[in-house]
Amino acid sequence: MTDIKEQISQKAQMIDAMIDTYLPAEEGPAASVMKAMNYSIHAGGKRLRPMLMLETYRMLAPGGDERIVHPFMAAIEMIHTYSLCHDDLPAMDNDDMRRGQKSTHAMFGEAMGILAGDGLLNYAFETAFRTFDIISDSGADCAGELEMSSKVAKALRILAGKAGIYGMIGGQVVDIESEKNPAGKVTMDTVRYIHENKTAAMIESSMMIGAILAGASDEEIGQIGDIAGDIGVAFQIRDDILDVEGTGDVIGKPVGSDERNGKATYVSLVGIDTAKTDVINITDRAVRKLSGMRGSDTESGHFLAGLIGGLAERDR
Numbered sequence: 001m002t003d004i005k006e007q008i009s010q011k012a013q014m015i016d017a018m019i020d021t022y023l024p025a026e027e028g029p030a031a032s033v034m035k036a037m038n039y040s041i042h043a044g045g046k047r048l049r050p051m052l053m054l055e056t057y058r059m060l061a062p063g064g065d066e067r068i069v070h071p072f073m074a075a076i077e078m079i080h081t082y083s084l085c086h087d088d089l090p091a092m093d094n095d096d097m098r099r100g101q102k103s104t105h106a107m108f109g110e111a112m113g114i115l116a117g118d119g120l121l122n123y124a125f126e127t128a129f130r131t132f133d134i135i136s137d138s139g140a141d142c143a144g145e146l147e148m149s150s151k152v153a154k155a156l157r158i159l160a161g162k163a164g165i166y167g168m169i170g171g172q173v174v175d176i177e178s179e180k181n182p183a184g185k186v187t188m189d190t191v192r193y194i195h196e197n198k199t200a201a202m203i204e205s206s207m208m209i210g211a212i213l214a215g216a217s218d219e220e221i222g223q224i225g226d227i228a229g230d231i232g233v234a235f236q237i238r239d240d241i242l243d244v245e246g247t248g249d250v251i252g253k254p255v256g257s258d259e260r261n262g263k264a265t266y267v268s269l270v271g272i273d274t275a276k277t278d279v280i281n282i283t284d285r286a287v288r289k290l291s292g293m294r295g296s297d298t299e300s301g302h303f304l305a306g307l308i309g310g311l312a313e314r315d316r
Contacts, residue, residue, distance in 0.1 A: 004306040011054075012047040015073065019050070022074040022127050036108045036116035037123070040081050044099045049076045049206040051307070052231075056210030056224060058300035059293070064214060065138070068148070071131045072155060072209050078124035079163050080202060083172070085117035092176070121163075128156060155209040162205035171197025179263055186264035192233075195266070199239075200232025207231075223293060230286035234279045235311055240265040241275055246315065283312040 023041060024034045050073035057069045088095040088103035089110065096106040105113025131152045135145055161167060175194045178186045207228040211221045244267055267275045287305050295301050 004303075004310055007303060008046075008051070008307060008310070011051055015047040015050050015054070015077075018070055019047075019074045019077055022071065022130075024123065032108075032112065033115050033119050036104055036112045037119045039107060040085050040104045040116055040120065041077065043081075043101055045077075045081075047077065048311075049080055049202060050074070052203065052228070052304070053206040053210040055300045055304050055307070056207045057214045059214075059295035059298055059304060060211055060216050060220065061214035062295065062298055062300070067134050068131060068152075068213050069210060071127050071129075071134070072159065072213070075124040075128040075159065076202065076206055076209070078120045078127065079159075079168075082117040082120035082124070083168060083202075085113055085120065087172075089113055125156075125160075128159060131155075151212055151215065155212045158205050158208050158212065162201040162208075167197055167201035167205070171195075171199070171201065174198075181264075184264075186269075188266075188269055191264060191266055191269060195233045195236040196229065199236040200229050203232035203235065204228040220294065223289065227286050227289045227293075230282050230289070231308055231311065234282040234286070237266045237275055237279050237282070238312060238314060240267045241272060241279070242315070243267075244272060279312050283308060 019041065023038050026034045026038060028034075053073050053076060054066065054069055057064065057066065084098060085104045087093050088098055089105050095103055097103060101107075103113070104116050108116065132149065135148045135152065138145070138148075140148065163169070165173075171194050174190060175198055178190055178194070204225050207224045208221055211224045216224070243265070266278075270278070286308050290296055290301070290305055290308065293301070296305070
């Protein structure tokens with residue numbers, strides 16, 4: 001049987017090829033921003049969010065027309081990448097390296113780093129709206145087209161909401177403002193809010209959109225959202241651990257910055273041993289919830305369980 005890491009690698013390569021079909025051509029008077037946008041996307045990454053979206057769709061709609069998910073897969077990776085472009089800026093985390101190469105602002109200048117992020121965010125929604133073109137070209141009857149369009153509209157609302165002020169941006173705001181507080185003044189409630197919004201919200205978006213487009217019930221969509229929330233929180237705690245124990249060569253960016261900056265993290269509040277235990281417990285809870293879902297016994301269901309488990313042990 002193919003090793004889970006090899007499966008992830010193969011699926012990531014497929015996702016990369018698919019995303020490439022949605023990227024803008026580097027031409028015209030504004031070609032410089034397209035070049036910076038494409039550079040940012042091509043910097044690599046796990047492609048975790050589009051992977052979770054696709055496999056959730058496959059689990060709940062085996063044999064379904066996967067073309068309907070592709071624009072949203074590209075869109076969510078664009079939104080994730082835009083957030084990294086802005087996170088790395090001097091006014092934010094001030095990181096010159098991302099995934100082992102120069103961050104966008106370090107490569108193209110601060111102004112273009114801002115504009116590349118802006119471009120990716122806006123282009124993400126242009127891309128997601130192309131799903132309606134796929135529906136129109138599908139040959140479905142009026143009732144079928146209306147039903148699918150309703151699902152896409154619901155998915156768009158999730159995509160926008162989870163990326164906005166009540167999701168990722170809101171989490172980033174609280175993260176930045178908490179850095180201004182003296183050591184010991186940031187509570188676990190604040191750290192949890194940051195994790196649940198800055199990181200988990202977009203993972204929730206990924207899996208919920210996959211479920212919505214698969215025709216899942218409201219109850220199933222809610223269950224998927226709970227599972228994704230656990231995945232996101234465990235993912236961010238693991239990030240905090242890697243900032244202490246990881247190596248820059250493996251992670252692809254400097255480590256130890258949280259401690260140097262006196263930043264309150266999950267690890268600093270509970271200790272690294274408790275943090276490691278919590279990652280395992282939260283991950284196990286997500287896998288147990290998944291095992292009770294319709295489709296969990298499918299190939300995609302088994303892959304999702306393996307992927308979720310592997311995230312708790314990742315080294316980058």
